[in-house]
Amino acid sequence: MGSLRAAVFAVALLLPASSGEAFFDLFNIFNPRSENDYFQNAFDGSQEQTVPQQTEQEEKGAAPATATGLTKVPPLGPPSKAAQDVIVLPVGDAASPAGSWTIVSENSGVSAMHLAVMRNGKAIMFDTTTTGRSLMRLPMDNCRADPRAKDSTMDCWAHAVEFDYSTGALRSLKIVTDTWCSSGAFDAEGNLVQTGGYFEGERAVRYIGPCDTCDWQEYPNSFAEGRWYATQQVLPDGRFIVFGGRRAFSYEFVPQPGQTNGQAVQFPLLRDTTDDVENNLYPFVNLLPDGKLFVFANDRSVIFDHRTGKVIRELPKLAGGGRNYPASAMSALLPLDLRNVTGAANPEPEIIICGGALKTAFRLGENNTFQPTLRDCARINLAKIDAQWAVEAMPVGRVMGDMLILPTGDLLMLSGAAKGSSGWGFARQPILTPILYSPRQPEGSRFRPLAASTIARMYHSTSAVLPDATVLVAGGNTNAAYNFSGVDFPTEVRVERFSPPYLSKELAGNRPVIDLASVPVDGMRYGAKFTLRFHTPAAAVVEADVKVTMYAPPFTTHGYSMNQRLLILSITGFVEQGQMYELIVDAPRKPELAPAGYYLVYVLAKDVPSTAAWVKIH
Known part of the structure; x- marks a missing residue:
């Protein structure tokens, strides 16, 4: 196998610079153990070399x-x-x-x-x-x-x-x-x-x-x-x-x-x-x-x-x-x-x-x-x-x-x-x-x-x-x-x-709880304002403590989360209503910032996030 592989390298050296993929194919014929090379074994309809057959x-x-x-x-x-x-x-x-x-x-x-x-x-x-x-x-x-x-x-x-x-x-x-x-x-x-x-x-x-x-x-x-x-x-x-x-x-x-x-x-x-x-x-x-x-x-x-x-x-x-x-x-x-x-x-x-x-x-x-x-x-x-x-x-x-x-x-x-x-x-x-x-x-x-x-x-x-x-x-x-x-x-x-x-126990008192009844049923619209209400179990908060973020859930594979993005939204109103707080929040103004779809919207108090609400932007 070693001499045959050397011959493959010799042939590959004669290939033009633009034929890198051809070299890759030749080399992989003798290396079926990696994912990169597996395709060479599968085109003939058999997987015996790498995948045990089911009994x-x-x-x-x-x-x-x-x-x-x-x-x-x-x-x-x-x-x-x-x-x-x-x-x-x-x-x-x-x-x-x-x-x-x-x-x-x-x-x-x-x-x-x-x-x-x-x-x-x-x-x-x-x-x-x-x-x-x-x-x-x-x-x-x-x-x-x-x-x-x-x-x-x-x-x-x-x-x-x-x-x-x-x-x-x-x-x-x-x-x-x-x-x-x-x-x-x-x-x-x-x-x-x-x-x-x-x-x-x-x-x-x-x-x-x-x-x-x-x-x-x-x-x-x-x-x-x-x-x-x-x-x-x-x-x-x-x-x-x-x-x-x-x-x-x-x-x-x-x-x-x-x-x-x-x-x-x-x-x-x-x-x-x-x-x-x-x-x-x-x-x-x-x-x-x-x-x-x-x-x-x-x-x-x-x-x-x-x-x-x-x-x-x-x-x-x-x-x-x-x-x-x-x-x-x-x-x-x-x-x-x-x-x-x-x-x-x-x-x-x-x-x-x-x-x-x-x-x-x-x-x-x-x-x-x-x-x-x-x-x-x-x-x-x-x-x-x-x-x-x-x-x-x-x-x-x-x-x-x-x-x-x-x-x-x-x-x-x-x-x-x-x-x-x-x-x-x-x-x-x-x-x-x-x-x-x-x-x-x-x-x-x-x-x-x-x-x-x-x-x-x-x-x-x-x-x-x-x-x-x-x-x-x-x-x-x-x-x-x-x-x-x-x-x-x-x-x-x-x-x-x-x-x-x-999410540690020491910070549990800060964790906001979103009032789901306040989540806009029709979602948020580009450039418009929407309202959220929340309370915290123990700690009182002021406007400077509060943040609202929206997160696009990604598709993840091979260490890369495709389409992942998080936006920190502008809060334009903060009102304390008894044990509840009401926020007026600006939605992103255009789909270039946040393409249409469902996002996880979090309220954070003192950097402790709530459980998110699913909110659609359109």
Whole structure:
């Protein structure tokens, strides 16, 4: 095999510079152990090299299962040496609350590669269809025809579930086309619009609504090009734009259900930033207050006007390594503060990108050499003509971590690894300690380690902010199938909830309670005022103590929360009414600030958030 691989390298050296993807194909023929390379094994319709075949007994439902179709978690083997080599940092500011962890489910049925919080009290968790058996069965009359099977085998394992995050109850969902490494966002009615994936799913668009009987509706031939590892962004007019994907150096708009795009639009940044292992998949895309888009791939970024199809501005390079899959960094648009913005002015948009990996990390990982990840955390203010990246160091380097915006406007960095890169088995030293990042604090005082989890969450793990201001944490699978023993990091199906420090018992008296009767039934309208009432259990508050934020729930996968944004709203009236307080709040004035849809609206008193109300803006 070594001499044959050398021959492949020799052939690759003869390829023109523009044939990087051809080189990638040749190399991957001999490396089926990583997710990047798996596609080479699947085109012939067989998965024997990486996915254990289901036995006849399993297919016929002989294994123990509950009435819901949930099967037991297999016994775990003893932890390996690698599994015990974890990063736990000392808690910062030991005198202050550091948060707490709770396991809310021992078995989610599927490992949550993708996660989205719906407005009906449920979360949608789903995986790829390529992994074979999960731990959740579909009803026998609702099995899935496997398009890659040579003998018309039916796949009776669920690869998606609806998870009730209050009770832990599960409901199986049926996905037909493969959602492996796909993308998504919410539409104005709160439906999840989900795009791309692998094999028969790479051109698909899928829909699922927030109801107790909803299931996936799929349109497999929607895109002109395959969208595997792409990014989806909602636009001010309610449409969705999808950037990139493997070998897709282009963008497309999501077509109407049942329609097919004729042609994609080339986007040179994606081709120009493609390394031999890409390092530019799942590009970071953010809607800016003027309606333009920030697009970041690998180490470069642009401001793009989707209305004209023109790149408006090229931004400085972010040196030091790769930032997108498989060098997966964390990124977010920092909160948009509308409190001091008047007239037609826009808040200043600022992007943050933290962590990532050296560009060689993936290749070295193929030989079990795991490089330290990047510690830098970079911010850029896009309102400045001479914008430059301002870089500071995190307490620990991190790859494939999650970055969530909390209701307070602080950011939570969690999960991921201190060595290696994204990919099956390509990382070591899982980081159990989340970091609280406070963007309003001065440099040198922004990072604070919080209470550590006991569960390693690396590749294919996800997290999401919930209405009660806790954080749901799920998934994690560095294996090509559901493996629970004989591997360094068993497939993770436990679900945790992290309560940030603001939910500590010491601060409970400050926590606002929204009077749900005051929430506008018809939602909020752009540029109009709306009223909210709340009370606090113990502490009296004054207007200066109070803040209202609105949060767009994202679609999260591979360490990136697509369409995540938080706005701090302007309060123009504050009246104390006995034990109740009434607020007059200005809604965002245009969809460029907050695209139409359902948001989590929080009232905060002394930086302690309420449980949110779901409010639609239109």
